[in-house]
Amino acid sequence: MSGVALRFQRGYIIDARHDALWFLSLPFIAVALALLAHRYLPGGALVAVTLWITVPHFLITGLRVYGSPTEFTRWRERFILSPILLILFAFALAVYAPLTLVLLVTLWDHQHSIMQQYGFARIYDFKAKTGGPRAAKFDLYFNWVFFVNMVLVSPLFSTIWVRMLHEWHLPVSAAGVELVHQVSWAVTITYGLAYVGYMIWCLRRGYPLNPLKYLFLLSSYFLWYFTSFTSEYLMVYAVAHRLMHGIQYIAMIYCFNRNLVQRTGGDSSLLTYLAKPGHFKIFLLLCALSVLIWLALTEGAIRDLGFGLVGYSENFDLFSYSLVSSVALIHYWFDAFIWKVRRPEVQQGL
Numbered sequence: 001m002s003g004v005a006l007r008f009q010r011g012y013i014i015d016a017r018h019d020a021l022w023f024l025s026l027p028f029i030a031v032a033l034a035l036l037a038h039r040y041l042p043g044g045a046l047v048a049v050t051l052w053i054t055v056p057h058f059l060i061t062g063l064r065v066y067g068s069p070t071e072f073t074r075w076r077e078r079f080i081l082s083p084i085l086l087i088l089f090a091f092a093l094a095v096y097a098p099l100t101l102v103l104l105v106t107l108w109d110h111q112h113s114i115m116q117q118y119g120f121a122r123i124y125d126f127k128a129k130t131g132g133p134r135a136a137k138f139d140l141y142f143n144w145v146f147f148v149n150m151v152l153v154s155p156l157f158s159t160i161w162v163r164m165l166h167e168w169h170l171p172v173s174a175a176g177v178e179l180v181h182q183v184s185w186a187v188t189i190t191y192g193l194a195y196v197g198y199m200i201w202c203l204r205r206g207y208p209l210n211p212l213k214y215l216f217l218l219s220s221y222f223l224w225y226f227t228s229f230t231s232e233y234l235m236v237y238a239v240a241h242r243l244m245h246g247i248q249y250i251a252m253i254y255c256f257n258r259n260l261v262q263r264t265g266g267d268s269s270l271l272t273y274l275a276k277p278g279h280f281k282i283f284l285l286l287c288a289l290s291v292l293i294w295l296a297l298t299e300g301a302i303r304d305l306g307f308g309l310v311g312y313s314e315n316f317d318l319f320s321y322s323l324v325s326s327v328a329l330i331h332y333w334f335d336a337f338i339w340k341v342r343r344p345e346v347q348q349g350l
Helices: 002-006 016-040 044-066 069-074 076-096 098-128 135-153 155-167 174-204 211-230 234-264 269-275 280-297 299-305 318-338 344-349
Strands: none
Touching: 016 211, 016 234, 044 069, 044 234, 044 269, 044 280, 044 318, 069 076, 069 344, 076 098, 076 318, 098 135, 098 211, 098 234, 098 318, 135 155, 135 174, 135 211, 155 174, 155 211, 155 234, 211 234, 234 269, 234 280, 234 344, 269 280
């Protein structure tokens, strides 16, 4: 029994209580809330979730980037030039190729979601000192294979990509869609077996595993697969996804900043202040203020986004939509390199 026990080591992103709530139970809670929102609330519920969850999620990235002198100095050129270039890029696309901008933001958002769950999986192995020598690659491919399969084969997303192909004058037959589904499932099942095989290989070679990582991945993919296979409405999927993605990010980064301040003393008066015991309410007020500012700046885009598909109308505010899109792109770009678990300065906050 002792030999078996040594093969499983638990490590937490935050701690046992918070992980159980934010990383293991939250996906199920988010699904329940999304179903309730669909049943009892109007379509504007999606906009409300986007505002009150996603905007603070963007805010925290800004605090990490521009609120930390050390972090800002480390990537100074990127933090100065990237926002300017991405805002101009988003505005140009909004003027000349709006559907391209929508597609770009959507695809990058999906990639960003995959990488966040992959990053959390890597943190679980880092905190528990578990996983074999190729665990990172297996986790990365697992997320890509299972997420892409969900997009390709689920009724919700199949309808979207088939319709898009027809609009691009690339019609696909029912037999072609069925073939895509069969190939995708074959690849996914094969890789799933390979993933389990690698877990068994690790145990036999004496590499311990963190069971919480696998519970986390299962709960995440339960949310994505359940909502995309059981609902015909994108709002159900979007609300559940935003709740999980945004709240998990906020919880982890808040604790990351608190740990960093406690261990290093902090390099920013603002971040040090927010990390003090009892100041969490101030952090929440700051998040609420960011939403109000965001609402004032993006009123036109928020108004139109509340009516279903993104499209231009007589009342569409071009500046607002460009701002919404560019801030999302900036967030995706910054997150691609500031939270690498292998970086020593990131490990200090974990």
